[in-house]
Amino acid sequence: xxxxxxxxxxxxxxxxxxTSTRRLALAAGVFYLLTFAFSIPAxxxxxxxxxxxxxxxxxxxADTRIIxxxxxxxxxxxxxxxxxxxxxxxxxxxxxxxxxxxITTRIYEAAVMMIAVIALLAxxxxxxxGAIAGSNAAAVTAVGQMLVDVRDHSARLGPGLAPAxxxxxxxxxxxxxxLVPRIIPTLGLIGAPLLLxxxxxxMLGLHGDQSAFAAISLAPIFFWELSIGLWMTFxxxxxxAPILAGGSADRASAPASAGVAQTPAPAEGGxx
Numbered sequence: 148x149x150x151x152x153x154x155x156x157x158x159x160x161x162x163x164x165x166t167s168t169r170r171l172a173l174a175a176g177v178f179y180l181l182t183f184a185f186s187i188p189a190x191x192x193x194x195x196x197x198x199x200x201x202x203x204x205x206x207x208x209a210d211t212r213i214i215x216x217x218x219x220x221x222x223x224x225x226x227x228x229x230x231x232x233x234x235x236x237x238x239x240x241x242x243x244x245x246x247x248x249x250i251t252t253r254i255y256e257a258a259v260m261m262i263a264v265i266a267l268l269a270x271x272x273x274x275x276x277g278a279i280a281g282s283n284a285a286a287v288t289a290v291g292q293m294l295v296d297v298r299d300h301s302a303r304l305g306p307g308l309a310p311a312x313x314x315x316x317x318x319x320x321x322x323x324x325x326l327v328p329r330i331i332p333t334l335g336l337i338g339a340p341l342l343l344x345x346x347x348x349x350m351l352g353l354h355g356d357q358s359a360f361a362a363i364s365l366a367p368i369f370f371w372e373l374s375i376g377l378w379m380t381f382x383x384x385x386x387x388a389p390i391l392a393g394g395s396a397d398r399a400s401a402p403a404s405a406g407v408a409q410t411p412a413p414a415e416g417g418x419x
Contacts, residue, residue, distance in 0.1 A: 228253045
């Protein structure tokens with residue numbers, strides 16, 4: 148008499164997994180592109196207060212521009228955090244530590260960016276609230292320049308430095324997991340040490356913000372972030388990547404142990 152029939156083996160719904168992963172990649176890609184869409188206009192909106200040493204004692208003709216720039220800067224910071232949160236459920240399968248590192252560096256970047264926003268809004272507030280009335284114009288101008296310096300240092304240590312830290316975490320995971328063509332994370336891994344060297348050099352006074360080395364060191368990171376944003380938005384992650392098939396890139400590529408035979412599991416409900 149035949150034994151009880153084994154329960155049929157059901158494969159996981161790969162279509163559901165791929166759809167969920169595609170949505171996460173799309174969200175991360177859109178967030179990446181939004182960081183460009185918000186940060187570039189923000190810089191030009193800030194220009195009057197950054198280039199006019201006496202803006203704090205002026206007529207405040209660009210206050211609305213500066214406030215709008217602050218809003219764009221806040222949106223840039225939030226979109227940056229969104230890039231890391233969106234990809235976390237996927238990339239944590241390759242390395243949870245580096246995935247958390249990516250989120251942490253994004254939060255660090257956003258926090259430092261907010262210091263810059265507060266510094267520039269303080270200039271606008273001091274001018275609008277009449278805090279300079281009856282004060283020495285030279286002293287007030289010095290306060291305004293000090294706040295601009297706070298913004299400049301924040302820009303250097305936040306969005307100037309953090310993209311290198313982001314790339315060390317996120318680009319390395321993408322490279323190992325084969326979620327995107329490896330040339331894309333390679334740009335990030337090349338650009339990260341260059342950007343770190345550039346930021347440290349500027350802090351030590353070895354070169355200026357507008358130097359040729361500063362521009363060269365920024366280029367790989369710029370194209371890494373732009374390309375990964377575009378790729379995740381329009382192409383998504385590689386569905387054949389090992390971590391999307393239930394393993395990790397390292398396990399999938401590791402050879403079987405020599406001399407160890409794979410013993411099949413006994414069938415359910417039957418006897419030999």
